[in-house]
Amino acid sequence: MTKPPQPELAARTHDIYEEQAEQFDRERSRKLFEARWLTRFSDGLPRGARVLDLGCGAGEPIASWLIGEGFHYTGVDIAEAMLTIARGRWPERDWRQGDMRALDLGEQFDGIVAWNSFFHLTRDEQRACLPVLGQHLAPGGHLLVTVGHSDGEVTGRVGNAVVYHSSLSPAEYARLLEDHGMLMTGFLAQDPDCNKHSVLLAQKI
Numbered sequence: 001m002t003k004p005p006q007p008e009l010a011a012r013t014h015d016i017y018e019e020q021a022e023q024f025d026r027e028r029s030r031k032l033f034e035a036r037w038l039t040r041f042s043d044g045l046p047r048g049a050r051v052l053d054l055g056c057g058a059g060e061p062i063a064s065w066l067i068g069e070g071f072h073y074t075g076v077d078i079a080e081a082m083l084t085i086a087r088g089r090w091p092e093r094d095w096r097q098g099d100m101r102a103l104d105l106g107e108q109f110d111g112i113v114a115w116n117s118f119f120h121l122t123r124d125e126q127r128a129c130l131p132v133l134g135q136h137l138a139p140g141g142h143l144l145v146t147v148g149h150s151d152g153e154v155t156g157r158v159g160n161a162v163v164y165h166s167s168l169s170p171a172e173y174a175r176l177l178e179d180h181g182m183l184m185t186g187f188l189a190q191d192p193d194c195n196k197h198s199v200l201l202a203q204k205i
Contacts, residue, residue, distance in 0.1 A: 009163070009164040013120045017082060032061050033193070034061070037144060038062070045071070048072055051066050051074070051109060052074050053074065055114055055118070055120075076096045076097070078098065083097055112141070115145070119147055119165045122166055123151070143200075143203070143204070148198055167198070
């Protein structure tokens with residue numbers, strides 16, 4: 001990854017998504033290049049399993065796929081503007097405003113997805129958040145997150161705004177997951193069939 005962005009940029013992620021929600025939703029690809037990883041994630045989960053989507057955004061296309069597969073869906077996002085769009089699409093679903101860094105839902109899920117959201121946390125925040133995710137995952141449950149391909153910090157874009165991204169190394173993710181009762185079951189850096197996303201799968205022991 002390239003040289004670090006300005007540190008204060010990480011603190012603006014919430015505001016950026018509030019400001020850019022409508023443009024982000026318009027520009028978000030619906031081609032579902034994520035489908036192969038979503039299928040791997042859901043393999044073995046029974047129909048109706050409880051799935052938590054962290055950083056659900058406006059719901060397209062990840063929530064749409066999970067709902068279509070018959071999962072009992074809960075979407076959490078830090079940006080109320082994103083949730084407003086999602087609620088308009090699926091008003092009967094469970095949408096909650098929240099920050100994954102302080103997640104305390106008092107319940108466990110069969111699967112957790114954090115697609116293009118977990119990597120907005122700083123590296124120290126990611127280290128602190130992984131055990132929180134583990135606490136919300138039922139034994140045998142599956143975790144699917146996008147990360148970076150190596151340790152470092154970079155910037156990306158959300159609508160018209162520059163946004164913060166960071167990642168730990170794959171080896172550190174594997175170690176931290178194991179420390180908190182999870183095993184990495186899959187990792188691919190810059191998957192050419194997934195729009196160059198680096199994707200990590202894990203399972204709760």
